Amino acid sequence: MLFSTLPVALSSLILASRAIASPMTRDASAAPPKVSTDPSCQKMFESCITEVNPAVDDIFNTKSCMLGAACLFPVDEFIDVVYTYKNGTGAAPKSVDQKRLNEPADVPRSIDLKRLNETVFDSITTDGATMSQQNFIDGWYSELSTVGGPFPPNTSLAISYYKRIAGWAGYCEHNVPYKNFADYYQYSSTVHGSVC
Numbered sequence: 001m002l003f004s005t006l007p008v009a010l011s012s013l014i015l016a017s018r019a020i021a022s023p024m025t026r027d028a029s030a031a032p033p034k035v036s037t038d039p040s041c042q043k044m045f046e047s048c049i050t051e052v053n054p055a056v057d058d059i060f061n062t063k064s065c066m067l068g069a070a071c072l073f074p075v076d077e078f079i080d081v082v083y084t085y086k087n088g089t090g091a092a093p094k095s096v097d098q099k100r101l102n103e104p105a106d107v108p109r110s111i112d113l114k115r116l117n118e119t120v121f122d123s124i125t126t127d128g129a130t131m132s133q134q135n136f137i138d139g140w141y142s143e144l145s146t147v148g149g150p151f152p153p154n155t156s157l158a159i160s161y162y163k164r165i166a167g168w169a170g171y172c173e174h175n176v177p178y179k180n181f182a183d184y185y186q187y188s189s190t191v192h193g194s195v196c
Contacts, residue, residue, distance in 0.1 A: 035072060035081055038157055039150045040140070044068035045078070047147040049085050056083045060116040060185045063123065063143055069185060070136075070161045076189035079113070116182040130175035136162040168193030 032049055036042045047064035059065045059079060072078040122128045124139035140158040144151055152158065166172055168188050169180035173196075176184075184193070 032085060033081060035078070038071060038152070040144055040152050040157065041068065041071035043144065043147055043150060044071060045082070047143075049082055052082060052086070054086050056086060056113075058114050060182075061114060061120050063120055063139070064147065066116060066120055066185065067140055067143055067161075070165060071157070073164060074189040075185055113186070116185050118178060121178050121181065125178075128178075130177050131162075131165075131181045132175040133159060133162050133166070135175075136165075163196070167196040170194035170196075172196030 032046050034042060035045050044064050045068045048059070048062060048068045051062045052059050052065050056079060059069070059082060065082065069075045069078045118128070121131070124142075125131050125135045137155050137158045140161070141151065163172075165181060165184045166174075166176050168184050169176050170193065171177075171180060172194075
């Protein structure tokens with residue numbers, strides 16, 4: 001898997017950033033951390049951190065964040081990096097699952113955040129009811145056009161991100177309904193999904 005070492009790298013990045021970056025010390029002009037070797041995924045992350053509110057409680061309702069969370073796994077690791085970069089300003093939601101080691105209660109978890117709304121979902125789909133692989137690819141490239149690229153040389157990465165969601169939701173050969181697509185963002189970090 002392309003990102004098999006990513007959770008370890010992201011966890012290290014998160015712990016390091018918590019150790020050195022507090023709301024009082026982070027330089028506002030500091031470059032965002034590198035979260036992916038895929039330049040288009042990195043761009044989604046960078047766009048996300050400029051668009052999402054400081055509390056990060058609406059992260060799934062910002063298209064670049066929703067797409068960025070699709071390219072990194074687990075979703076909560078993506079949220080951690082975004083939240084840490086934003087310095088944790090605002091009233092972060094409390095986690096219902098504090099069993100993870102070294103995680104303060106003020107860091108938001110996907111299960112506690114506002115659900116992906118139908119407006120963002122509908123902006124990518126063609127029927128407003130299900131997400132097809134082609135819808136996801138089109139949404140990926142459309143958002144990259146909005147933020148000025150870079151564009152992957154082919155669709156294989158976007159397809160792999162979509163397949164992770166479809167596989168978790170159990171829709172390996174079918175379009176993913178809104179509810180199941182939204183469930184991925186909210187529950188995939190804490191609930192094991194299907195495997196295709």
